[in-house]
Amino acid sequence: MSPVPTGRDGPAGSPVRMGVLGCADIALRRMLPAIAAADSARLVAVASRDAAKAERVAARFGCAGVKGYRTLLKRDDIDAVYIPLPPALHFEQVAEAMLAGKHVLCEKPLCTTRAETAELMELARHHRRILTENYMFLHHSQHTAVQSLLDEGAIGELEVLSASFGVPPLDPTGFRYAPSLGGGALLDVGVYPLRTVQMYLPGKPEVLAATLRVDSATGVDVAGTVLLSAPDGTAAQLAYGFRHSYRSRYTLWGGQGQLSAERAYTPPEHLKPVIRLQQQDRLTELTTPADHQVHNALTAFTDAVLTGRNGPLGETESLLQAQLAEDIRNIARITTN
Structure with missing residues (x-):
């Protein structure tokens, strides 16, 4: 594939400027510390629907606290966002982020259906953005x-x-x-x-x-x-x-x-x-x-943003993963308790 324009205003080789949509536990424990410590990324802002929560998390990690996800997406000092929200919220937030010109690292699963996954992949191609589903264990x-x-x-x-x-x-x-x-x-x-x-x-x-x-x-x-x-x-x-x-x-x-x-x-x-x-x-x-699979996953994403190439863990794998999960739900024998 042809390289994707990075959409970055910073000089070549400078860290990817990142924002985080949400203050989920996985973000607080794993990804935010990794972003804050990385050479390839710079944590710019954390957003929450709760302004006080955003400020508390921002103070902990030395970045800006922002009320509201759209407010963060409007910032012109952010190249990419990490999305650790519940799965059913991924589709809307990933789409809005790419429409705002941001590259996206999204927690697994990317979406709850294959159709939504395919739509986001098409949106990423159309807007020439990097979109990565975050399976960190693959990087160990x-x-x-x-x-x-x-x-x-x-x-x-x-x-x-x-x-x-x-x-x-x-x-x-x-x-x-x-x-x-x-x-x-x-x-x-x-x-x-x-x-x-x-x-x-x-x-x-x-x-x-x-x-x-x-x-x-x-x-x-x-x-x-x-x-x-x-x-x-x-x-x-x-x-x-x-x-x-x-x-x-x-x-x-x-x-x-x-x-x-x-x-x-x-x-x-x-x-x-x-x-x-x-x-x-x-x-x-x-x-x-x-090995530090969280750091490695982050580095793989920032490398993709900087080079415009999404590496080996991209669209085909995410689409197949979504299809298999959907097939399981469709075929499964269900018991209740």
């Missing part, structure tokens, strides 16, 4: 190590991928338990194992079967399972939810062994993740270097 080097072992034939031909991500019950007053805000386990934690499928299975996987357990009190799904198959028959078995003990792992099972990433999705930056290679008569534990 442990997955490169797993891929290298797979390419070297450590487990032979891949037959089955198993992946699971579960967390204990979350704040019942939060957006995850609100259907109108795009809540539910599939879009919150299920998308991690689902995105793992694209990392290792060839072609476009098909959803063969799925289950969703729906909480009758809130109307959101709180757990689920999925069975998928790649065109060549390679299978994927996924499980997820937020009524579980913590688990964050995937296993690749082949003809000569299996590879497991034990802290696959949310490893702390100081952790040295262990990859387990189990073969016929041998168990090998490989300690991979500590």
Whole structure:
């Protein structure tokens, strides 16, 4: 593709000037500290519908506090925005940001439907803006190590991928338990194992079967399972939810062994993740270097803004991800409790 104009007023090589729409927990804990510490970005402003909250967060991170998302988008000293709002709000806010000339880093999932995802991708192309769906775990080097072992034939031909991500019950007053805000386990934690499928299975996987357990009190799904198959028959078995003990792992099972990433999705930056290679008569534990996937994800985005190229994690992957999530909802056997 042709390079996208950066739409930046600053000199070449200067940091990407960023604003943040919302003061969500993920922003406060992970992304705002990363932006504030990055060489490739400069945190300019944080917006909230609550002026006092915006000011408190801004004081904490040394930037401007702004009341209202549109007020921030009107600023001419911002090149790009990070959007950590609930999923159902993404479509409107991402569209407004791009129409205001901003590049966008948006928390996963980009949208709650494939149709909205496709519309935003078309809008990004039309306005020549960078639009990135923020799956931070993809930027951790442990997955490169797993891929290298797979390419070297450590487990032979891949037959089955198993992946699971579960967390204990979350704040019942939060957006995850609100259907109108795009809540539910599939879009919150299920998308991690689902995105793992694209990392290792060839072609476009098909959803063969799925289950969703729906909480009758809130109307959101709180757990689920999925069975998928790649065109060549390679299978994927996924499980997820937020009524579980913590688990964050995937296993690749082949003809000569299996590879497991034990802290696959949310490893702390100081952790040295262990990859387990189990073969016929041998168990090998490989300690991979500590890595900062939040910093890496931010750097990948700012590099895309500066160069006009969105890298390997772009439109095709986001559209397939949205389609698979939609297929799961359409095919799933639903139980309530």
